[in-house]
Every structure is written in structure tokens, then in C-alpha cells.
Amino acid sequence: MATGLKIKTAAELRTNYLRREMFPTIFCDGCGLGNVLNYTLWAIDEVGLDLDRTVFVSGIGCSSRLPGYINADGLHATHGRALAFASGIRAANPDLTVIVFTGDGDGAGIGGNHLLHTIRRNMDVTVILVNNFTYGMTGGQSAPTTPDGGFSSTTPYGNIEHPLDICELAKALGAPYVARWPVVSPAQPVKSIAEGIRKRGFALIEMLTPCPTAYGRRNGLKEIEQIWRWYREHTVLLDEWEWVEQFGSPEEREALRGKLKIGVFQDTERETFEDRWAALVAREKL
Amino acid sequence: MSTHRELIRRALGPRVQFVQGDDACAYGAVLAGCTFFAGYPITPATEVAERMAEILPRIGGCYIQMEDEIASMGALVGASWTGAKVMTSTSGPGFSLMQENLGYAIMTETPCVVVNVQRSGPSTGQPTMGAYGDMMQARWGTHGDHEIIMLCPASVQEVLEITIVAFNLAERLRTPVLVFIDGELGHMRERLVIPDDDEFELVERPRATDRASYRPFAPGPDLVPPFAPFGSGFRTFVTGLTHNEEGLPRASSAAVHDQLVRRLAAKITNHLDLITRYEEFYADDCEIAIVAYGITARTCRDVVEEARRRGIKAGLLRLISIWPFPEHIVARWAERVRAMLVPEMNLGQIVHPIREAVAGRCVVKPYARIGGELHTPAELLEALEALQWQPA
Ligand SMILES: Cc1ncc(C[n+]2csc(CCOP(=O)(O)OP(=O)(O)O)c2C)c(N)n1
Ligand code: SF4
Ligand SMILES: [Mg+2]
Numbered sequence: 001m002a003t004g005l006k007i008k009t010a011a012e013l014r015t016n017y018l019r020r021e022m023f024p025t026i027f028c029d030g031c032g033l034g035n036v037l038n039y040t041l042w043a044i045d046e047v048g049l050d051l052d053r054t055v056f057v058s059g060i061g062c063s064s065r066l067p068g069y070i071n072a073d074g075l076h077a078t079h080g081r082a083l084a085f086a087s088g089i090r091a092a093n094p095d096l097t098v099i100v101f102t103g104d105g106d107g108a109g110i111g112g113n114h115l116l117h118t119i120r121r122n123m124d125v126t127v128i129l130v131n132n133f134t135y136g137m138t139g140g141q142s143a144p145t146t147p148d149g150g151f152s153s154t155t156p157y158g159n160i161e162h163p164l165d166i167c168e169l170a171k172a173l174g175a176p177y178v179a180r181w182p183v184v185s186p187a188q189p190v191k192s193i194a195e196g197i198r199k200r201g202f203a204l205i206e207m208l209t210p211c212p213t214a215y216g217r218r219n220g221l222k223e224i225e226q227i228w229r230w231y232r233e234h235t236v237l238l239d240e241w242e243w244v245e246q247f248g249s250p251e252e253r254e255a256l257r258g259k260l261k262i263g264v265f266q267d268t269e270r271e272t273f274e275d276r277w278a279a280l281v282a283r284e285k286l
Numbered sequence: 287m288s289t290h291r292e293l294i295r296r297a298l299g300p301r302v303q304f305v306q307g308d309d310a311c312a313y314g315a316v317l318a319g320c321t322f323f324a325g326y327p328i329t330p331a332t333e334v335a336e337r338m339a340e341i342l343p344r345i346g347g348c349y350i351q352m353e354d355e356i357a358s359m360g361a362l363v364g365a366s367w368t369g370a371k372v373m374t375s376t377s378g379p380g381f382s383l384m385q386e387n388l389g390y391a392i393m394t395e396t397p398c399v400v401v402n403v404q405r406s407g408p409s410t411g412q413p414t415m416g417a418y419g420d421m422m423q424a425r426w427g428t429h430g431d432h433e434i435i436m437l438c439p440a441s442v443q444e445v446l447e448i449t450i451v452a453f454n455l456a457e458r459l460r461t462p463v464l465v466f467i468d469g470e471l472g473h474m475r476e477r478l479v480i481p482d483d484d485e486f487e488l489v490e491r492p493r494a495t496d497r498a499s500y501r502p503f504a505p506g507p508d509l510v511p512p513f514a515p516f517g518s519g520f521r522t523f524v525t526g527l528t529h530n531e532e533g534l535p536r537a538s539s540a541a542v543h544d545q546l547v548r549r550l551a552a553k554i555t556n557h558l559d560l561i562t563r564y565e566e567f568y569a570d571d572c573e574i575a576i577v578a579y580g581i582t583a584r585t586c587r588d589v590v591e592e593a594r595r596r597g598i599k600a601g602l603l604r605l606i607s608i609w610p611f612p613e614h615i616v617a618r619w620a621e622r623v624r625a626m627l628v629p630e631m632n633l634g635q636i637v638h639p640i641r642e643a644v645a646g647r648c649v650v651k652p653y654a655r656i657g658g659e660l661h662t663p664a665e666l667l668e669a670l671e672a673l674q675w676q677p678a
Contacts, residue, residue, distance in 0.1 A: 019523065021532065021534055022534060051521070052517070052518075052519040052521070053517050055367075055516045055517070057364070067523070068523055068525070068534070068535065071521055072521055073367075073516040073517065073520075073521055073522050073523075073524075074522070074523040074524065074525075075363075075364065075367060075516075075524045076523070076524065076525035076526065076527065076535075077360060077363070077364075077387075077390065077526070078360070078386055078387055078390050078526060081356060081357065081360040081387065084352065084356065084357035084358075084359075084360030084361050084364070085360045085361065085363055085364035086364060087350065087352070087357070087360075087361050087364065088322070088324060088350075088360065088361030088362060088363065088364025088365035088366075088372075089364040089365065089367065089368055089516060090364075091322070091324075091348045091350045091361065091365060092321075092322045092348055092364070092365035092368040092370045092372075093365075093368035093369075093370075093516070093517060095517065096368065096516060096517045113353055113354065113357075114353065114357055114360075116353075117352075117353040117357070273350075277343075277348060280343055281343050281346055284343045284344055285293075285343065285344060285345070285346050286288070286293050286296045286297055286344045286345070
């Protein structure tokens with residue numbers, strides 16, 4: 001690994017960061033949410049965050065259960081509204097670090113409008129959006145991210161809707177940090193989450209995360225090895241994707257269909273709501 | 287350096303002003319210590335937000351215009367958990383959108399003040415016309431069993447005073463408090479005297495002091511748990527799921543749910559002495575009473591005087607706190623009077639809990655008026671006269 005990450009043992013992470021009374025988790029065997037939690041703790045450790053000054057916010061869904069497992073302040077809000085609650089925290093007390101866990105349904109479906117406006121304002125929050133292509137908690141209905149043709153309990157004949165590319169949306173809206181990684185290897189997600197936390201402004205890290213129970217079993221992705229192989233084979237690094245699009249043969253370009261771009265989509269600077277508000281107060285305060 | 291209280295005084299301007307009900311609401315909030323407002327524009331409540339947008343930066347607070355009322359209510363809860371005193375304002379359509387997160391605030395014991403400057407519904411209805419059509423929605427709008435506190439002032443001066451009371455109750459009992467006025471009162475201009483700090487009480491939410499013994503939702507003897515703001519090192523987990531006194535989800539336990547939801551209700555119903563507010567005219571020798579609230583009650587006082595001149599033993603019970611319903615007060619009046627006239631700017635909402643409190647002890651006559659116009663004194667007088675001859 002080129003990142004120079006210090007490997008943490010599970011025991012170290014457990015004692016330093018977890019709320020023990022909450023275990024065992026509600027997650028199914030083979031669910032990728034444990035990996036997301038693990039990578040987040042690892043990144044927190046990298047950054048050296050003070051958990052006394054950090055709030056984990058979420059909506060509703062399997063992925064939105066993550067704040068409960070971390071021994072810090074947590075706000076498990078209503079379905080789709082995590083970013084609205086998070087914005088209130090940041091606007092009222094910009095000294096607190098806010099990390100949001102949300103799902104593809106929570107963050108991009110019902111909460112899509114809040115995603116758009118929280119990015120537009122550039123609230124300084126780090127959003128870890130777990131994309132498992134489905135509404136896991138309610139048993140696997142179609143989500144705005146369900147792939148074309150994907151089977152779910154409400155698309156029993158295959159999904160006819162076009163899936164949303166959340167990272168392209170966030171990038172277009174000007175989010176200062178946007179990345180997408182599958183959970184299959186830790187280094188890049190950990191690095192991106194750490195970069196997202198350090199970034200002054202809105203950071204989105206979309207984690208492609210298997211849900212064997214609700215999505216996988218309907219789409220030939222039930223066994224762990226099978227699932228992880230699928231994520232390796234169906235994700236293409238951004239540089240490589242662009243190269244193929246420009247210079248690839250027709251066959252190579254055809255092979256991109258149904259695959260997902262991964263990597264860091266955007267890494268820029270932009271003034272935050274909090275900084276602009278502070279400047280306004282400095283100017284107008286009596 | 288001036289103190290925060292001095293800043294507030296300077297931001298509010300002269301002690302005596304000629305302003306709208308909406309302005310008075312914003313002033314009351316700022317006087318009560320509100321430093322955070324999240325909202326979305328809607329007639330006839332917009333001026334509350336506009337005043338807050340002007341004042342809050344001048345006193346070092348924060349105003350944020352959210353993308354909708356769902357987000358406003360969410361931001362309010364987030365901000366309140368940092369320890370700030372918070373408010374939002376809206377009208378019917380926005381109040382409808384707030385319901386889910388209002389329930390979240392109840393379940394998580396989050397102090398906040400929600401103002402509804404009511405207009406005629408359903409749907410977009412009559413945006414610029416006053417109404418009191420959301421009285422029952424206020425009571426039961428969010429899903430599940432719960433109690434709610436709602437206050438209905440009747441003058442511009444009272445809007446300011448009641449907004450301060452709303453903050454104090456929200457803080458004291460760790461719960462949302464609703465301030466309900468209407469488009470008429472919100473846009474009506476009257477003389478307003480901004481009270482001095484020693485003329486009103488300021489209440490802060492009870493604070494947790496000891497980290498070692500901290501259990502976030504374990505109530506004190508008054509059923510209100512002490513509060514630890516985010517960032518204070520107490521590490522609170524807040525969830526809208528049914529939770530135990532540690533704040534941990536126990537969504538499948540009948541016992542935990544029963545205990546929690548009953549406590550949240552009792553926390554409010556046990557404090558009626560703090561909440562209940564009303565005004566009485568001619569309570570002692572009244573035979574025909576008017577029971578009214580909000581803007582409607584203003585006309586009634588003159589009507590009662592005029593009726594008395596005409597020999598009717600009229601009186602007025604003006605309700606200021608509507609929820610929890612002051613059943614004992616209405617019941618006491620029912621013991622003494624022959625009839626109650628209940629004028630409302632809706633098709634009959636508060637007349638229902640009134641009937642329940644009266645329990646057949648006197649005649650209860652609703653007088654519904656919708657469309658945005660107020661009841662006229664002549665009409666009310668006529669209705670009182672008619673009631674005088676009605677057999678008990
Ligand atoms: C207002 C509202 N509508 C619907 C639901 C039901 N619901 C709970 S979780 C969920 C979907 C969650 O999907 P996602 O955010 O992708 O999370 P996952 O479980 O897949 O991690 C839904 C629809 C709800 N809780 N609230
Ligand atoms: S339903 Fe899916 S997302 Fe939810 S815990 Fe099970 S595997 Fe994970
Ligand atoms: Mg999902």
C-alpha cells in the first residue's frame with residue numbers, strides 16, 4: 001500500500017471507538033456495512049479526530065444504523081433528512097466535526113433534494129454514502145441506484161429506470177471532494193474518508209457495498225467470493241475509463257457498459273457556508 | 287464589548303414600536319435567547335423569517351434558509367442539540383411538511399419553537415387570509431401517541447410575550463412548543479412595548495453535570511432528563527426509535543415503548559400548572575359565555591360588554607393555551623353557565639374538546655366562520671341573544 005496507512009487491529013479500533021453496548025450489530029452475514037464502519041474508524045484514527053467534538057448523523061436504513069456503533073455523539077434522524085439535521089448542527093456550532101452516514105435510498109432517493117442543497121451551500125460535512133443498489137432495510141425494493149435491469153422486490157421483471165450516478169451529480173454541483181470506491185479493498189476508501197474529513201467543505205465518499213440479503217440474492221450475488229469478484233470486475237478506475245473512452249477499441253468501449261467508475265472525481269476548494277456566515281457576522285454584528 | 291443582552295436591545299431598536307404580529311414574534315424569540323432560525327418563506331409567516339434574517343447576524347446568531355420545511359424542522363433539531371435555542375415559522379402547507387420531524391423532536395426531547403401563522407386551507411387555499419384551520423392538526427398532525435403544547439396569543443403585544451413563554455416551556459420541558467396565530471394577527475400593526483429583561487423570566491434547559499453517571503434519557507423527578515449538548519464530551523446517541531434511558535434502540539420491547547411514550551406524555555400533562563393560560567371576564571355571574579381564542583377573542587370582549595348593557599349576563603373565557611386542553615377550566619365554567627358560544631375561524635375544531643369538557647352540563651353552540659373574514663360584533667351579539675332564549 002502506497003498510502004503509508006498504519007494497520008490497526010480490530011481490538012484497537014474496538015476499544016478506542018466503539019459503543020460496546022450496541023453489539024452485536026444488526027447487519028447480516030456478508031454485509032459490507034462492517035467494512036464501511038471499519039474503514040471509517042481507521043480514517044478517524046488517521047486524522048486523529050477528537051470524538052468528544054465529533055457528531056455522527058444519519059437517516060434511516062441499514063447504513064444509517066452506523067452512528068449507533070460509534071462511541072461519540074450521534075443523531076439517527078428521519079429517513080432522507082440526515083443532511084438537514086447535519087446542516088443545523090454545523091450552522092449552529094461550526095466547531096463540531098460532522099460525519100454523515102447515509103444510504104443510496106436515504107441520501108439520493110428521498111433525501112436527494114437535501115443532497116443538492118447541502119452541496120450548493122457547501123456545508124462542511126463529510127458524507128459516507130453507502131450504495132448497495134437497493135433499499136436494504138425494507139427488504140430490497142428498487143432504489144434510484146438500482147442498475148438497469150436489476151431485480152428487486154418491486155422490480156420483479158427487472159428495473160426499467162435509469163440509475164443515478166451520485167458522484168457525477170455531486171461533482172456537477174461543485175462539491176469540493178467526491179470519491180467512489182468499492183469496499184473490496186481498504187486502502188483507497190480509508191484514504192478518501194480521511195481526505196474528506198480534512199477537506200474544508202462538503203465531501204462525499206460513495207461506498208459500493210454489497211447487500212447479499214436484499215439485493216444480492218435476487219441478482220446472483222449471494223456468495224461472498226462471488227460478490228467480491230463482481231465488485232472487482234465491474235469497477236474501473238477513472239483514468240482507465242477515460243483512456244478507454246478516448247482511445248479504446250469498440251470492444252473495449254463496449255466492455256464499459258454496466259460498469260461503474262471509481263476513484264476521486266473531484267478535489268478542489270470552495271468557500272463554505274460556515275466561513276461565509278462567519279464573515280457576514282464579523283461585518284454586521286453590532 | 288457589549289453583553290449579549292445589550293446586543294439584543296440594540297438590534298431590536300426603540301422600546302415602543304408600531305409593528306406587525308410577525309415582527310413581535312421574532313422580537314419575542316430574540317428576547318427569549320433564540321440564536322438559531324431555519325425556515326422557508328410562506329405567506330403570511332414570511333415576515334417572521336425576514337426579521338430573524340435581519341436580527342440574528344447582528345447578535346452573532348445564525349439564520350439559514352432551508353430548501354423546504356422538512357429540512358427547516360430537521361435543521362432545527364440538529365441546532366437545538368448543540369444547545370442553541372431555536373425557532374422556525376411557517377403556515378399551513380409548511381406545517382404539514384414539518385409533521386414527521388416535529389414528531390422526531392417530541393420523541394428525542396428536543397426543545398424548539400414552531401410558529402404557524404395560519405391561513406385558510408386545505409391545500410394552497412387562501413394564502414393571504416387568516417384562519418384557525420390547523421388547530422387539530424397541531425394536536426394530532428404527527429403520527430403516534432403524544433402530547434403537544436400550543437399557545438394562541440390574541441394581540442401583537444401578546445405575540446411577543448407568548449413567544450417568550452413558548453421558549454421557556456420548550457426549554458423547561460424539553461419539548462417542541464407551538465405558537466399559533468393567523469394571517470390577520472401576523473399582519474396587523476399595533477403598538478408594541480418591548481419589555482425590559484426584569485419584566486420576564488428566562489428559562490434554560492436542565493443540564494447534565496456528571497459524565498460518569500450520565501444516562502441521556504433518564505428523567506429527573508419532574509420527568510425531564512437533563513441535557514448534554516453535542517460536543518460536550520457526554521457522547522449522546524439520539525434516535526427516533528423507541529429507546530431506553532441510555533438512548534439505545536429497543537424497538538421491539540413493549541415495556542420500553544410503553545414506559546417511554548407514557549413518560550413523554552406525562553412530562554407535559556404533569557405540568558399543566560406551568561402551561562395553562564387563560565383570561566376570564568365576568569366569570570362570577572355569567573350565564574351565557576363565549577369561549578374563544580386567537581384573533582376571534584378580541585372582538586368578543588366588546589361584544590360581552592355590549593351584551594351586558596343589553597341585560598344579558600354574558601362573559602368570556604379566552605383560552606391562551608389550547609394544548610394540552612385546559613379541560614378543568616372549561617369544566618368549571620360549565621358548572622356555572624347555561625350556554626357557551628364557541629366562535630371559531632374554522633368549521634368547528636376546538637368545540638370538540640370543549641364539548642368533551644362540558645360533558646352535557648350546558649348548551650355548547652359552535653359558530654363557524656371560514657373564508658378569511660372575522661366574526662363581526664353584531665353577529666356575535668345576535669348569537670348571544672339567540673342563546674339566551676334557548677332552553678337548557
Ligand atoms: C418517510 C419514510 N418513508 C419510508 C420509510 C421506510 N424505509 C426505512 S429504511 C428505507 C430504505 C433505506 O434504504 P437505504 O437508504 O438505501 O439504506 P439501506 O438499508 O439500503 O442501507 C425505507 C424506504 C421510512 N422509514 N420513512
Ligand atoms: S439487508 Fe443488506 S444492507 Fe441491510 S444488513 Fe442485511 S445485507 Fe446489510
Ligand atoms: Mg441502500
